[in-house]
Amino acid sequence: MTVLAPPAPTLLEDLRRRYFATPLQAAVSLFSLAVIVFLAWKILNWALLSAVFTADGGPEACHAAAGACWSVIAARWRIILFGLYPFEEQWRSALACVAVVAMTVLSCIPACWTGRRIAAIWVAGTALFYILMKGGIFGLAYIGEEQWGGLALTLFIFVTTCLIGFPLSIGLALMRRSQLPWISRTTGIIIDGVRSLPLISILFTFAIVLPFALPQWLQGDKLYRVILGSALFFSAYQAEIVRGGMQGVPKGQEEASMALGLSYWQSISRILLPQAMRNALPATINQFVISFKETSLVVIIGFFEILASGNAAYGTGEWRFAYVEVYVFIALIYFVFVFSLSRYGAFLERRMAVGER
Amino acid sequence: MRTFKWGAAALALGLMQISAPAHAEGGKTLETVKARGVLNCTGHDGSYLGFAEVDDKGNWKGMDIDLCKAVATAVFGDPAKLKIVPISWAQRWPSLQSGDVDIVIKASGGTLSRDTELGLQFSMSYYLGTTKVMAHKELNIASLKDADGGSVCIPAGTTQEQQIAAYAQKIGIKLEPVVIEKTEELEQAYFSGRCDLYTQWGPVLAIARSAKGKVEDHVILPDVIAVEPEVMIVRQGDDNWVDIANWTLSALLFAEQEGITSQNVDEIKAKPTSPQVAKFLGATPGMGKGLGLADDWAYNVIKKVGNYAEIFDRDLGKDSPYKMDRDLTNLWNNGGVLFPLVID
Numbered sequence: 001m002t003v004l005a006p007p008a009p010t011l012l013e014d015l016r017r018r019y020f021a022t023p024l025q026a027a028v029s030l031f032s033l034a035v036i037v038f039l040a041w042k043i044l045n046w047a048l049l050s051a052v053f054t055a056d057g058g059p060e061a062c063h064a065a066a067g068a069c070w071s072v073i074a075a076r077w078r079i080i081l082f083g084l085y086p087f088e089e090q091w092r093s094a095l096a097c098v099a100v101v102a103m104t105v106l107s108c109i110p111a112c113w114t115g116r117r118i119a120a121i122w123v124a125g126t127a128l129f130y131i132l133m134k135g136g137i138f139g140l141a142y143i144g145e146e147q148w149g150g151l152a153l154t155l156f157i158f159v160t161t162c163l164i165g166f167p168l169s170i171g172l173a174l175m176r177r178s179q180l181p182w183i184s185r186t187t188g189i190i191i192d193g194v195r196s197l198p199l200i201s202i203l204f205t206f207a208i209v210l211p212f213a214l215p216q217w218l219q220g221d222k223l224y225r226v227i228l229g230s231a232l233f234f235s236a237y238q239a240e241i242v243r244g245g246m247q248g249v250p251k252g253q254e255e256a257s258m259a260l261g262l263s264y265w266q267s268i269s270r271i272l273l274p275q276a277m278r279n280a281l282p283a284t285i286n287q288f289v290i291s292f293k294e295t296s297l298v299v300i301i302g303f304f305e306i307l308a309s310g311n312a313a314y315g316t317g318e319w320r321f322a323y324v325e326v327y328v329f330i331a332l333i334y335f336v337f338v339f340s341l342s343r344y345g346a347f348l349e350r351r352m353a354v355g356e357r
Numbered sequence: 358m359r360t361f362k363w364g365a366a367a368l369a370l371g372l373m374q375i376s377a378p379a380h381a382e383g384g385k386t387l388e389t390v391k392a393r394g395v396l397n398c399t400g401h402d403g404s405y406l407g408f409a410e411v412d413d414k415g416n417w418k419g420m421d422i423d424l425c426k427a428v429a430t431a432v433f434g435d436p437a438k439l440k441i442v443p444i445s446w447a448q449r450w451p452s453l454q455s456g457d458v459d460i461v462i463k464a465s466g467g468t469l470s471r472d473t474e475l476g477l478q479f480s481m482s483y484y485l486g487t488t489k490v491m492a493h494k495e496l497n498i499a500s501l502k503d504a505d506g507g508s509v510c511i512p513a514g515t516t517q518e519q520q521i522a523a524y525a526q527k528i529g530i531k532l533e534p535v536v537i538e539k540t541e542e543l544e545q546a547y548f549s550g551r552c553d554l555y556t557q558w559g560p561v562l563a564i565a566r567s568a569k570g571k572v573e574d575h576v577i578l579p580d581v582i583a584v585e586p587e588v589m590i591v592r593q594g595d596d597n598w599v600d601i602a603n604w605t606l607s608a609l610l611f612a613e614q615e616g617i618t619s620q621n622v623d624e625i626k627a628k629p630t631s632p633q634v635a636k637f638l639g640a641t642p643g644m645g646k647g648l649g650l651a652d653d654w655a656y657n658v659i660k661k662v663g664n665y666a667e668i669f670d671r672d673l674g675k676d677s678p679y680k681m682d683r684d685l686t687n688l689w690n691n692g693g694v695l696f697p698l699v700i701d
Contacts, residue, residue, distance in 0.1 A: 087414040315404020317678025
């Protein structure tokens with residue numbers, strides 16, 4: 001005997017059941033709908049219908065219009081994207097951004113996940129970025145780090161922070177699990193010490209206090225000191241995430257690998273880490289997203305990352321009133337990057353869940 | 358956030374006190390700058406309207422930037438030999454002490470603690486920053502005395518908060534304070550009519566008024582609540598470098614006083630109006646030697662950057678979007694308090 005499934009409800013029935021079951025429900029639904037439509041209309045009207053899009057009319061055209069003043073973006077987008085980078089050379093900064101994005105996309109594709117390919121992609125991508133931005137060879141004019149800015153700088157700080165911080169975090173996590181108490185305890189103190197300091201004071205210390213303590217030849221440019229500080233901060237948090245992942249791997253796995261005669265490194269790299277990283281994935285993506293947003297803190301030590309560039313973009317006599325539009329534009333850029341990052345995280349989770357199906 | 362910044366700054370300064378002697382350059386700033394080939398001067402991490410902002414092509418401009426250019430021109434004869442280092446407020450002093458910048462020109466006032474505790478040295482004042490009050494035109498307020506019982510928008514956590522209270526008490530009126538942290542919100546509150554008055558550092562006030570596009574709807578009252586002299590700031594212990602800062606400013610003011618502009622400086626140099634002017638422009642020797650500069654350094658500054666009036670008009674005054682009055686920041690013979698030192 002077969003049980004007949006109830007007939008699938010039509011769309012109308014479904015709507016009625018969900019939103020209009022009782023008079024009170026109907027009233028609440030209608031009211032909410034009205035509010036949503038009203039807000040949507042307001043936003044649409046402001047952002048598109050009554051907005052000014054070209055810079056031809058200048059700020060005066062915006063004063064006359066009721067909606068958004070996108071002409072500030074049309075007139076000043078180069079400041080937002082490239083900061084103080086010399087005007088004639090900004091194509092280099094644009095190419096460098098493309099290189100970083102391409103590098104990131106490539107290394108997210110499973111086909112590239114062999115040690116050699118990943119290494120090649122990262123070395124080539126970073127070198128390309130660095131040569132394009134800094135110049136000084138191949139007939140490119142030299143442009144010092146203090147003139148880097150905008151989106152290119154934000155991406156550079158984020159990518160290098162992760163690039164240095166991620167391996168460091170795995171090292172720290174392994175050291176904290178070490179059998180030797182003096183290694184595990186020292187690592188524990190370092191991790192907890194870094195975690196108990198606010199990021200901004202770490203950045204400030206690396207950028208401004210370190211030059212007093214270090215000899216000239218060890219100082220390097222302020223930008224790299226800041227990246228180092230930010231990578232240290234990243235790795236302290238990420239190390240605890242990785243360690244959490246490792247603790248989720250059953251003890252028997254490691255014991256079995258030892259019983260099979262695998263060496264320490266084989267057991268770590270083939271048995272422990274792959275499973276640990278799968279456990280740690282959601283929190284890891286979270287940490288990446290946080291780090292991306294935290295790049296905006298470098299503004300306090302005088303770097304022209306995208307938020308500071310935005311401030312400079314509306315910070316002139318003519319465009320001063322249009323700060324909302326500039327912030328909306330920057331928010332959209334952040335959104336594109338962070339949203340793709342989290343969608344990629346979701347894809348990875350599905351892919352790595354293969355063993356659990 | 359703000360406490361973090363100050364905490365970090367205090368930490369940095371504390372460490373600086375311990376290790377500063379290792380980096381003190383003892384009267385050698387000019388040599389260091391010349392050897393490096395560029396002057397490192399302060400910019401802003403973003404934009405500070407009228408004083409340091411960025412044009413469409415990413416070049417710095419503004420009153421503070423032009424003064425940086427003037428100092429660079431005095432040293433090198435070329436305003437392009439200048440590197441503007443973007444720097445936040447909290448970072449000003451550590452950056453100066455660590456040698457990141459050679460001079461701080463960043464709308465910063467000369468105060469007792471900066472002078473004595475932070476080991477800094479000031480030039481003469483290049484700008485008189487006054488705290489003033491703006492009112493809606495339709496309220497018909499001529500001076501703050503008429504505003505008894507009115508509400509006033511005040512930036513939170515600033516000295517203006519105490520200054521306006523003290524001033525109101527002094528002239529015997531009562532004001533209802535509306536204290537707001539962020540400048541954008543503060544202005545929103547005033548322009549939407551939530552406050553009758555808005556008190557702020559003068560330039561920011563004038564700039565806020567011009568940004569709304571309706572300058573004539575708001576009056577800036579004649580009451581001066583407080584005055585802050587803005588100065589150029591260098592490390593303590595290098596007299597020659599302070600002299601260069603002072604004489605650069607003096608040259609800009611002297612040129613204005615004598616009517617020498619970037620347009621007519623060549624004619625006047627060819628036919629000096631007085632022995633003083635001849636020496637000033639390097640037509641006769643003596644202007645540069647004692648400072649360690651070329652004899653025609655002042656000529657270069659006026660020719661390539663302009664005199665004080667030209668700089669002011671271009672960045673804050675009538676040729677800028679802000680249309681600010683010279684007010685106290687004028688020469689002594691025009692009702693202001695600025696004056697050049699004597700060239701003998």
